[in-house]
Amino acid sequence: MKRINHFETNAILNQFKRSSHQENTSSIYATSSFVFNSAEEAQSVFAEEKEGYMYSRLSNPTNDEFVKKLAVLEGAEDGVAAASGMSAIFISMAAHLRAGDHLLASRNIFGSTHKIITQVLPRWGISHTYIDVDDPKGWKKNLMPNTRMIFIETPSNPGLDIFDLKYLGKFAADNDLYFIVDNSFATPYIQNPIEFGADLIAHSTTKFIDGQGRTIGGAVVGKSSAIAEVKNLSNQIGPTLSPFNSWILSKSLETLPLRMEKHCSNALKLAQFLENHSEVASVRYPFLSSHPGYKIAKKQMRLGGGLVSFEIKGDFKNCKNFINSLQLFSITANLGDARSSVTHPATTTHSSLTTEEQEAVGISQNLIRISVGLEHIEDIIFDVDQALKNSIK
Ligand SMILES: Cc1ncc(COP(=O)(O)O)c(C=O)c1O
Numbered sequence: 001m002k003r004i005n006h007f008e009t010n011a012i013l014n015q016f017k018r019s020s021h022q023e024n025t026s027s028i029y030a031t032s033s034f035v036f037n038s039a040e041e042a043q044s045v046f047a048e049e050k051e052g053y054m055y056s057r058l059s060n061p062t063n064d065e066f067v068k069k070l071a072v073l074e075g076a077e078d079g080v081a082a083a084s085g086m087s088a089i090f091i092s093m094a095a096h097l098r099a100g101d102h103l104l105a106s107r108n109i110f111g112s113t114h115k116i117i118t119q120v121l122p123r124w125g126i127s128h129t130y131i132d133v134d135d136p137k138g139w140k141k142n143l144m145p146n147t148r149m150i151f152i153e154t155p156s157n158p159g160l161d162i163f164d165l166k167y168l169g170k171f172a173a174d175n176d177l178y179f180i181v182d183n184s185f186a187t188p189y190i191q192n193p194i195e196f197g198a199d200l201i202a203h204s205t206t207k208f209i210d211g212q213g214r215t216i217g218g219a220v221v222g223k224s225s226a227i228a229e230v231k232n233l234s235n236q237i238g239p240t241l242s243p244f245n246s247w248i249l250s251k252s253l254e255t256l257p258l259r260m261e262k263h264c265s266n267a268l269k270l271a272q273f274l275e276n277h278s279e280v281a282s283v284r285y286p287f288l289s290s291h292p293g294y295k296i297a298k299k300q301m302r303l304g305g306g307l308v309s310f311e312i313k314g315d316f317k318n319c320k321n322f323i324n325s326l327q328l329f330s331i332t333a334n335l336g337d338a339r340s341s342v343t344h345p346a347t348t349t350h351s352s353l354t355t356e357e358q359e360a361v362g363i364s365q366n367l368i369r370i371s372v373g374l375e376h377i378e379d380i381i382f383d384v385d386q387a388l389k390n391s392i393k
Pocket residue numbers: 084085086087110112153157182184185203204205206216217218
């Protein structure tokens with residue numbers, strides 16, 4: 001009987017074949033190209049008659065180790081490592097969209113993804129319709145004969161809105177649409193969109209997959225048939241991840257399960273604390289029963305994630321007081337780090353959206369996003385509590 005390893009084991013065991021030096025930890029193949037023993041061998045590797053590496057824009061053993069491991073953890077067949085989350089998203093869309101196509105996307109998406117959809121894709125005649133999280137019938141209503149793709153982010157940044165993967169997987173299959181999910185916030189430890197019918201999963205590995213804020217990186221994993229075209233596009237345009245970053249990310253995957261357990265248990269406790277705080281107007285956390293997407297989140301996520309968003313009582317002045325009073329937190333646009341961090345989305349990560357666009361996705365002037373780190377929860381709560389008390393000054 002073949003044993004199927006658990007997530008934790010797969011995160012460690014899927015390692016590139018050892019070199020003749022028998023290193024325990026995989027080495028970094030920091031090389032731009034690979035050599036051949038003869039002109040004939042070069043010819044047959046280029047002709048794909050013989051397996052072999054040629055040039056690191058196309059493929060590299062360290063990049064392969066990272067992306068293959070990520071693919072196993074997502075339940076995907078294949079993948080492509082990319083230089084950033086944004087390049088991963090762009091190549092997954094661009095590989096499968098053609099001039100004249102229409103895209104259905106969740107309105108609640110990261111600011112740069114919104115810019116790709118509204119400013120870049122229209123240059124090639126690709127139109128879109130945004131669907132609101134509280135309008136599940138909107139997908140069907142806005143389906144057009146030229147609709148070719150669905151793109152969603154769940155949980156979304158920064159509102160932590162939840163889209164129904166099961167419903168959308170079936171909708172995509174019934175209507176022959178490519179279904180792409182940005183799974184950066186959940187990570188493969190918490191949610192596997194492929195189980196629900198996604199064709200491609202895009203990751204900003206800069207976030208929880210790195211886990212210590214050291215690299216910018218991305219990856220697309222999915223069905224081999226859908227990945228082939230992404231790989232072809234990536235090979236030609238070259239948004240390649242550096243082998244050094246791949247090595248860091250591959251090592252990071254080994255500790256992803258442990259880190260996500262802790263991020264999520266800390267985040268849930270902080271969300272529960274905030275829900276009962278007198279200076280807090282509202283709290284968003286997928287595993288709080290007050291979250292509008294709670295029932296769906298419970299079905300498609302194993303844990304609630306490491307992010308908590310909340311509205312402070314008052315306005316931007318109170319947000320500034322809160323943020324400036326925090327002692328343990330980094331004020332930074334990144335998330336998913338071992339260090340807890342705080343962001344005011346309206347004036348930073350999502351400042352490229354107009355006020356109307358921000359309002360449409362629930363980014364109010366008093367919204368704060370916290371990425372809950374791995375510090376002791378009592379220290380996190382103590383710091384947030386004292387900063388909230390200072391927010392009213
Ligand atoms: C959900 C989501 N997707 C994609 C990105 C872009 O990732 P990167 O900065 O690695 O390009 C971000 C960045 O914050 C994000 O939050």
